[in-house]
Amino acid sequence: MTAVAERVRHFVSIADLEPDELGTLLDLTARLKADRSQRSDLRGRTVALVFEKPSLRTRLSFDVGTAQLGGHSVYLSPAEVGLGRRESVADVARVVSRMADAVVLRVNAHETIEEFAKFSGVPVINGLSDLSHPCQGLADIFTIRERKGRGADLRGVVVAYVGDGNNVAHSLMLCAAKTGVTLRIATPPGYEPLPRYRELAQSAARASGASVEIGNDPSVAVAGADVVYTDVWTSMGQEQEYERRRRAFSGYQVNAQLLARAKRDAIVLHDLPAHRGEEITDEVIDGPLSAVFDQAENRLHTEKALLCWLLGGKR
């Protein structure tokens, strides 16, 4: 059986977005956030959520966002679907896309999303994979723009990411590179972002004037930064590496001492869930510079913009 039409627009990676499309999505997010009245963009539409891993923010923002746009959502847990085990990924994609109008996938292996997208007749949204988290990237860059941008202009904004070069870091790199941000990443040696994402980011940065620097020293990355971002040291699916990672990342905690090197009016971001006392201290995440819960709320507004853009013809 062949794959379905290539005309369907998916949202699998930030790399799939042209910089002007990213700008359109962020503008639409700002409008939706400013006017929270009930809308009917998704009237009669159903969004399926097929998740292989736990979630609070991603599930809730798509559920609530779909309802606020007048549509319905259906959540399918790992036990129900058994992607690639109970049934092939291709067959699940064919069935889901005969009934739903879009599907949000959260998967263990990124290839599952790529395989699903090949056989889906409706838009597929990456709700997190081991390699990327583009929905988080949208909320991150929207929050940075809202708090630190001069309008939509992010050139010259310095973002320091301290911690693991993981799925969240990969999507942040691509968002930063497409919007002109100066991103400084500091990871322990051996935990840097993957070369493929570094290359994509460098190429987008050349076009936008952004800069993406990757090193191993948190104090260098954070010096004079406008934004300090961190994520867990052990992501979902890496639990067996927990002890090794705790040791490797011990000098990479975002605490008051490290934050003192950033600008006085810097903001702190974390995609959540946080492992308090590991990658971030209570003092910082609950402190006056924390924008973490605004960032979490922004998942709702960016998810709504994405659904309007993919399903409502708002381009």
Ligand code: CP
């Ligand atoms: N940040 C984020 O994606 O949170 P969840 O894993 O709870 O969805």
Ligand code: NVA
């Ligand atoms: N890097 C984390 C992000 C969770 C939203 C993980 O993959 O578990």
